[in-house]
Amino acid sequence: xxxxxxxxxxxxxxxxxxxxxxxxxxxxxxxxxxxxxxxxxxxxxxxxxxxxxxxxxxxxxxxxxxxxxxxxxxxxxxxxxxxxxxxxxxxxxxxxxxxxxxxxxxxxxxx
Amino acid sequence: xxxxxxxxxxxxxxxxxxxxxxxxxxxxxxxxxxxxxxxxxxxxxxxxxxxxxxxxxxxxxxxxxxxxxxxxxxxxxxxxxxxxxxxxxxxxxxxxxxxxxxxxxxxxxxxxxxx
Numbered sequence: 001x002x003x004x005x006x007x008x009x010x011x012x013x014x015x016x017x018x019x020x021x022x023x024x025x026x027x028x029x030x031x032x033x034x035x036x037x038x039x040x041x042x043x044x045x046x047x048x049x050x051x052x053x054x055x056x057x058x059x060x061x062x063x064x065x066x067x068x069x070x071x072x073x074x075x076x077x078x079x080x081x082x083x084x085x086x087x088x089x090x091x092x093x094x095x096x097x098x099x100x101x102x103x104x105x106x107x108x109x110x111x
Numbered sequence: 112x113x114x115x116x117x118x119x120x121x122x123x124x125x126x127x128x129x130x131x132x133x134x135x136x137x138x139x140x141x142x143x144x145x146x147x148x149x150x151x152x153x154x155x156x157x158x159x160x161x162x163x164x165x166x167x168x169x170x171x172x173x174x175x176x177x178x179x180x181x182x183x184x185x186x187x188x189x190x191x192x193x194x195x196x197x198x199x200x201x202x203x204x205x206x207x208x209x210x211x212x213x214x215x216x217x218x219x220x221x222x223x224x225x226x
Contacts, residue, residue: 033214040120042202042216043156058213090156092214099146100214102156 002026006091006103013081013110021076021106023091029101031094032074033058034066036087037105043090049074081110113138115205117217124193125225131178132188132220134203141165142208145179145186150200150219159201162186164208190222198224 004025013019025032030051035043035058045058049068063085065077074093078085091103114137124130136145147159162170162179169177174194178187190197203217 040218042115042218044216045213048213088154092156099158099161100156105154 004091004093004101004103006089006106008106009104010107011109013078013108015082015110017081017110018077018079019081020078021089021091021108022073023075023103024073025091025093025101026072027093027095027101028071029093029095030071032068033092033094033100034064034074034076035090035092036060037090038087046076046089081108083110086110113140113205113207113213113215115203115215115217117201117203117220119220120218121221121223123223123225124190126193126195128193129189129191130193130222132190132201132203132222134186134188134217136184136186136203136205138184138205138207140207144206144208145177146204146206146214147175147177147186147188148202148204148216149197150202151196151198156202160188193224195224195226198222 007022033048034046037043044060047066049055052071067075089106092100094100116135143164145162149157149159160172174191176189200219202219206214
């Protein structure tokens with residue numbers, strides 16, 4: 001059982017470049033989430049998907065788009081990366097809406 | 112909006128001793144979940160313990176226990192017999208029961224365990 005798998009683990013972008021962070025879970029969870037973690041800020045919710053076909057904005061959605069491709073996969077896209085988006089990104093999933101299972105994170109640097 | 116406050120950015124403890132990490136939260140809800148997550152240097156987020164607000168009994172998981180004071184909106188984590196492997200960032204988190212999907216995190220407490 002892989003749990004929640006995120007790719008890539010590390011990425012360096014130049015300002016203005018685009019990229020997609022991939023996330024997949026094999027636990028048959030309904031809900032999936034994208035968080036970003038910045039020093040001294042804890043984890044902040046970017047977007048979430050309560051079920052396949054639905055997505056909703058979290059606390060810090062600006063500059064991001066998401067796609068819930070199917071029940072397993074939830075991707076996060078940066079259309080035009082900015083230095084302010086340098087962060088560690090975590091994907092998570094849950095079934096019972098209370099316990100979250102996290103991926104191992106993506107360290108993103110935007111130069 | 113719900114907020115979670117961890118007032119101790121850093122804490123340290125001697126190996127085998129006990130340490131308590133503080134967490135307070137603000138909510139108008141009566142039923143919700145509270146969590147403590149551990150994040151070691153590997154960056155992996157690991158669920159340590161969970162508490163349901165309607166349950167009076169404090170949750171325990173081996174050496175980890177909580178002191179849940181609902182009226183005071185306080186949810187502290189006690190680590191007994193601290194081990195070197197307990198060194199990590201610890202995040203307190205809140206989730207409203209039903210409805211909103213958001214898990215709201217505090218800013219974290221960095222725990223150092225001294226040998």
